[in-house]
Amino acid sequence: MIPKVDGTAIWLLPDISLSKSLSRIINTLAVRYKSPEFLPHITLCSLPENTSTDPVQLARNLADRRESFKIDTGNVVCRSDYYRKLVIELLPNPSFYEFCNLADHLATKPISKTQDPHLSLLYSNVSCTNLSNEIPDLRDQIPAYIPIHGISVVQLNGGPDSWNIISTYTLSNKPTE
Numbered sequence: 001m002i003p004k005v006d007g008t009a010i011w012l013l014p015d016i017s018l019s020k021s022l023s024r025i026i027n028t029l030a031v032r033y034k035s036p037e038f039l040p041h042i043t044l045c046s047l048p049e050n051t052s053t054d055p056v057q058l059a060r061n062l063a064d065r066r067e068s069f070k071i072d073t074g075n076v077v078c079r080s081d082y083y084r085k086l087v088i089e090l091l092p093n094p095s096f097y098e099f100c101n102l103a104d105h106l107a108t109k110p111i112s113k114t115q116d117p118h119l120s121l122l123y124s125n126v127s128c129t130n131l132s133n134e135i136p137d138l139r140d141q142i143p144a145y146i147p148i149h150g151i152s153v154v155q156l157n158g159g160p161d162s163w164n165i166i167s168t169y170t171l172s173n174k175p176t177e
Helices: 016-032 055-065 094-107 134-141
Strands: 005-014 042-047 069-078 086-090 118-122 145-158 164-170
Touching: 005 016, 005 055, 016 118, 016 134, 016 145, 042 094, 042 145, 055 094, 055 145, 055 164, 069 094, 069 134, 086 134
Parallel strands: none
Antiparallel strands: 005 042, 005 145, 069 086, 069 145, 086 118, 145 164
């Protein structure tokens, strides 16, 4: 059974080229394990339904104030959480934490997910034992870093098949390299 999620999330998005590559990995795993497909993303923050913070305005302000950046990748690991079954761990990154701090400041409350930054590759209830053979192959397919170029506001109403992207913005056009 797919756990339901409600509220609004703000996602950081990899550049288009890497997003296509990660989508192929995510979609292949989803078919193999009869799990939902989803867009590659890093959750910056989640807002409850009754918040006074306008998520679209928040994302627009973040995109206008922050430039593209890179996050180095760590290990591919399996976890017990449905929405974090197979993930790419992300290494500590000052630009990511500055982004989180700015989101908290603009929202006037702590909303960002500074703990455990990651990019999920599979949402599933499959046991880690059954997924252990996937990890070595995935490690070979994962880049050394993830260039972040966009931000999206996503309405979460139920499972991934019901999630709806409300708006997407490109981070300031300053280069990442």
